[in-house]
């Protein structure tokens with residue numbers, strides 16, 4: 478296996494930087510070492526099984542650091558505390574991401590990949606993209622819009638000759654397509670429609686595409702953007718220029734009651750809802766597929782967590798991985814000791830033969846997490862504070878899951894206020 482060196486750490490960060498930002502800031506998605514594994518996945522195929530044990534060990538030290546945990550804490554509990562997807566699940570996700578980006582793997586979904594460099598137009602074959610603020614002098618005005626909601630994804634075009642309505646166009650996109658794609662498809666279709674208007678007088682061949690999508694306009698102007706629909710727009714623009722069409726773009730703020738704009742919006746929405754309409758565009762954005770892979774990884778992690786024979790106590794606090802990822806946790810050694818039952822408590826020290834008796838100095842019962850949080854007399858004062866703060870919001874005692882989901886700050890204060898030295 479490759480050694481983790483600073484370079485691969487860097488790559489790891491750059492790679493992880495492309496992730497969706499949905500996870501909380503303090504969450505480390507994936508271990509730094511996964512990048513070297515990810516790269517080996519590129520060259521030599523999928524070597525997870527053989528490397529698994531080694532990786533498991535090298536990353537466990539990291540998670541110990543993040544979770545501030547004792548070395549005996551199970552890997553499953555460490556992952557949950559650190560908010561780090563277990564390496565095997567993470568690697569499967571990375572390999573599938575890679576395969577998708579290269580058009581490999583088992584997916585039958587068409588992916589909206591960038592156009593390959595060999596198909597890019599030569600720079601002299603690119604029509605200039607001109608943006609204007611006024612289009613009053615333009616003959617043909619084409620208002621374009623996209624719409625995405627839970628009802629579907631649609632694109633609409635309303636075409637006017639000066640102020641006279643000429644025609645309308647509607648398209649439905651696959652439900653996994655994005656609003657951006659719908660905006661762009663509307664522009665492609667508007668441009669393609671120009672020829673069918675049969676305007677023979679060259680002086681009359683002026684057209685404006687009026688969109689409310691700043692993103693679409695900026696993407697068309699951005700010469701580094703080679704996504705499929707943007708290249709389609711460029712290709713069509715070039716064809717139009719060669720047939721003496723003079724096309725400009727204009728950005729219109731949405732919802733400012735421009736008739737053409739509103740009409741395009743209505744057309745897009747109606748197309749999105751119309752389930753009888755055939756799908757005109759079905760390439761799924763990579764971002765959507767990556768998000769689905771992430772969700773799938775999360776589901777796998779949840780299943781593994783529920784089925785794990787380890788970490789029963791930690792699971793009582795964190796039954797849901799999803800909730801854990803959402804929570805902003807600043808773990809401390811005291812917190813970790815209470816959550817994992819590893820380190821600090823007498824029950825733990827006894828279990829690992831570091832102490833003869835596991836009874837709490839309060840004399841009541843064994844000193845474990847439950848005893849400390851809910852019953853130990855020696856922590857009466859701290860518990861009163863916790864109780865005062867939590868009973869404002871719910872009954873006492875809360876269960877362990879509520880301590881995290883509802884009262885994290887208060888519970889954190891409680892955990893950090895415990896002086897374990899005095900409890901030995």
Ligand SMILES: [Zn+2]
Pocket residue numbers: 837838839840841842844848852853854855
């Ligand atoms: Zn006690």
